[in-house]
Each structure stands twice: as structure tokens, then as C-alpha cells.
Amino acid sequence: MKNLLFSCFILFLTNATFAQQKQDRGYRVSVGDQVPSFNFKLLDGTPVSNKSLKGKIVVLQFTASWCSVCRKEMPHLEKEVWQQFKNDDFILIGIDLKEDVEKVKRFIAQMNVSYPFTIDTDGSLFEKFTLPNAGVTRNIVLDKNGKIIFLSRLYDVEEFKQMVDTIKNSLAKS
Numbered sequence: 001m002k003n004l005l006f007s008c009f010i011l012f013l014t015n016a017t018f019a020q021q022k023q024d025r026g027y028r029v030s031v032g033d034q035v036p037s038f039n040f041k042l043l044d045g046t047p048v049s050n051k052s053l054k055g056k057i058v059v060l061q062f063t064a065s066w067c068s069v070c071r072k073e074m075p076h077l078e079k080e081v082w083q084q085f086k087n088d089d090f091i092l093i094g095i096d097l098k099e100d101v102e103k104v105k106r107f108i109a110q111m112n113v114s115y116p117f118t119i120d121t122d123g124s125l126f127e128k129f130t131l132p133n134a135g136v137t138r139n140i141v142l143d144k145n146g147k148i149i150f151l152s153r154l155y156d157v158e159e160f161k162q163m164v165d166t167i168k169n170s171l172a173k174s
Contacts, residue, residue: 025153026134036128058142067108073155082115
């Protein structure tokens with residue numbers, strides 16, 4: 001009986017761990033959740049908050065200059081997302097994780113991206129969305145009411161296409 005209970009317990013833990021990793025991928029939030037409250041300033045000094053983003057489809061892109069996957073994804077974000085939707089009720093905000101202003105400005109120039117950026121200097125914004133020790137290369141898409149409608153992790157071509165379709169469909173609804 002003890003062996004059966006122990007086996008069931010191990011099976012439960014294995015399934016729960018796999019399901020959690022598959023579903024949240026390091027996220028504290030889920031699709032369908034209201035976005036956590038936040039306030040920050042873009043590099044140009046523009047204040048941003050939940051309230052200021054209402055009425056726009058939003059992509060929050062967590063990134064860092066040292067992240068090779070981020071560097072791979074950013075040209076696609078610039079061309080296939082920012083350039084395609086920037087004249088709509090849409091904003092893409094790059095959020096650099098824990099780097100200084102000069103490094104971030106060099107990173108933006110190297111990547112040749114034109115979408116707005118901020119710096120999450122202490123990681124507190126990132127931690128509103130992610131579990132402890134989670135990695136960057138994340139996109140969080142919000143609808144016009146601040147509800148999370150898409151979460152991505154790393155750069156996968158198919159997932160990226162799904163994100164672009166989600167943005168396009170959300171913009172078409174309004």
C-alpha cells in the first residue's frame with residue numbers, strides 16, 4: 001500500500017510539474033488575467049501606466065542586450081509588429097532588464113529598432129509577470145482593456161506568427 005501511495009504521489013508531482021512548465025513557462029500571469037498595475041517612464045521621459053495604455057493593443061517585450069534570442073527576435077518585432085501596427089491603436093514597448101541607460105541606448109542602436117523603450121532597473125516590473133529566476137525574451141500582449149491575450153517565451157517562428165495574428169485580430173475588432 002505504501003508503495004502504491006508513493007508511486008501515485010511521484011506520478012502526481014511529475015504531471016503537476018510538467019503541466020506547470022508547459023502552461024506558465026515561467027509566467028506568474030496567464031492569458032485572461034488583468035495586467036498587473038505598473039508605472040514607468042520611457043527613455044524619452046514619457047510616463048506610462050495601465051491607465052495611459054487603455055484603448056491600445058499593447059506588447060510589452062522583455063529583453064536584454066546580452067540575450068542572443070532577444071537579438072534574434074527584435075528585427076522581427078520591428079518589421080512585422082512595430083512597423084505594421086504603429087499607426088493603429090497599438091504600442092510596442094521594449095523593456096530592458098537591469099542594464100544601464102548607455103548600454104541600452106547602444107543596444108537599441110545596434111538592433112536598429114525604433115519602438116519605444118524603458119529600463120526595468122531593479123527587475124520589479126519583470127517580477128510582476130514572471131516567477132523567480134525566469135528568463136527574458138518574453139512578449140506580453142494586452143487588449144484595449146488591459147487583459148492579457150497572448151504570452152510568448154523565447155523566439156519561435158510559429159508562436160511569433162500566432163502573436164502577430166492575435167494583434168491583427170484584436171485591432172480588427174475595434
